[in-house]
Amino acid sequence: MRYFVIIIGFVFFQTSQAQKLWTLEEIVTYATENNLTVLQNKINENLIANDLQYANNQWLPNVGGYIDNKFTLGTNHPAINKGYQQYSNSLGINSSITIYNGGLLDLNIEKAALNVNSSKLQTEAIINDISLMVVNYYLNIMLNRELLEIAEGNLAVSEQQLDRSQKLFNAGSIARADLVQSEATVAQEKKNVADAKIEVERSIFxxxxxxxxxxxxxxxVELIQIPDNIELGLYDLNQVLQTAYAQQPAVKKAEVDLEMAEKDIEIAKTGFKPTITGSYNFGTSYADYFNKGLETDAWLSxxxxxxxxxxxxxxxxxxFEKFNNKLNVEKAKIGQSLAQNSVEQQKQTIRENVQEAYFNANSSYQAYQAAKESVRSSELSADFAQKSFDAGVLNIYDLNTARNNLLIAKSQMAQAKYNFVFRMKVLDFYAGIPLTQGLR
Known part of the structure; x- marks a missing residue:
């Protein structure tokens, strides 16, 4: 009995685990915390943080101990007027500290702190890219599930039509060809459903x-319902641009890198300034002669x-440093120019992305509105075709054509809807609105 309970409990646990549905927030959180690229960048952050600690530690003095042992073979000692052998040693501690070096230590600390910030912003940029990809993949699952619902609904209608056609055929009201056409339609719809299920599984995979x-x-993943009556949000393009410039980590990182390049110029200029170092040594020594007549005190004494x-x-x-200091300053100034250009490049990229997102959101909304109108027209056409078929004035081929047109229109509307939703999410992203807002 105990083993039976354990087995039942294990099966229940496995089932409950398999039935877990991930929310979009959970997926985004998991992706940003466990993605290998993100983890690698966070490890790099730790390395750079060590560089900052190293720079801070340079203000501390160096302290070292030493012990020196020597054995000397001399050719003549004046006290005995002949060769001698001597053993000697010395020991102690020494220390040195930088008193002044043109502000180099402070500049290195400031640059290391900027580098830490730059590394964190790099991680944020990667997280943003991954989050956008997650939202896109998630919406693709929602789209494929909606397409599956459309295909299943169409299959149900086709099966009802087949049942009706079978009864009409049995009653002698329609020809065999019409019944075969209904059977073929059901078979095709079953294939459409199977294909739609595969696409759902593929998008989840x-x-x-x-x-x-x-x-x-x-x-x-958890299913979210996106209504068909979504509207285009109002955005001021210039305001979105200013928000993106201020918040996007790629731009902020480029600006921090520019500050680092400016620090490099100041660091290079310290090469022209003097360095003052303080030192201290505390030690003692001992010597012993192996020759007779050369007496020495005890080593402790x-x-x-x-x-x-x-x-x-x-x-x-x-x-004169072989013009190295001058060249270092010139190289640092070139690096500053490159960093300034990188800032402008990042802003240009953001400007293009925001304008593209703005254009795509507006154009996809127009496409979505057109798709909705196409569905309304196709529904009227399919309803009229069904009534005409029921009245006996329309054949099964024309009815299937009207229904297929409706299926295509609904599929296109679903695709246009989710395309519009994602385009709006991209625009929301640059406007500083959380990606998961409105998708819960």
Missing amino acids: NLSMLLQLADYRDFD QWHDNLTNVFGISVNVPI
Whole structure:
């Protein structure tokens, strides 16, 4: 009995796991937290953060210990007037600290901080791109499911028509050819439904691959209903552009990179300034002769008596550096020009993307409105054809033609609707509106 309960519990757990439906917010969150490209960039952020810590640590002094052992073979010692052998050692600690180097340490810290910010903005840009792709794939699933509903509805109507045709044929009211045509229509509609199911599964599979899931078979998404009466939101193109310039991480990163390039110029100019370094040494020494007649104190006594404290300040003034400092400044200025051009390129890209999004949103809305009107006309035509067929004044071929036209019109309207929704999401994205807003 215990094993039976365990098996039932395991099956229930597996079923509940398989039936989990992912919301769009969950999908976007998962993608931004688990995508390998995003994770790689976050690891790179940690490396760059270490560079900032390294730059901060340069203000600290260097401290080191040393011990030196020597054995000397001398040819003559004045005290004994002959060769001698001596063992000596010294030990101590030394330290040095930069007092002034033209502001280089502060500039390196400021540049490292800017680099950290630039790396984070790079990650944000990747997350935005992935989020847009997720929304596009998600809407593609919704589209294919709506197309599946349309195909299933058309199949149900065709099956009803086949049932009616069968009864009419049995009663001798229609020819065998009309019944065969109804059967062929049902067969075609079943194929359409099967094809639509495959497209739904394919779109779910594509999204699972984008999420880099280990197994796509248990993955499914929550169904959202997008009404057919959606309207075009009002946007001021210039306002959207200003918002995009201020919020898009690609532009912000280029501006931060420009600040880094300006820091590089200041850093290069420090090469013309002097460097002042302070130093301190504390140590002692010991020596022992192996020759008779050369007496030495004990090593503990020598270490105590030979203690030394050495304080020093050194100044290094660049006089001629083979024009390296001048070339470094010129290279930094060229880098600044490249960074300034990159800012303009990013703004130009944003400008083109926003204008394209604005144009696509408006044009796709017009296409959607035209598709809705086509559906209304096709519905009237199909309804009239059905009534004419029921009255016996229209054959089955013309009825199927009217119904196929309605199916095509509904499919085109669904495609136009989801295309318009995605185009609006892109425009919302540049306007600073969350991608998941309105899709819940």
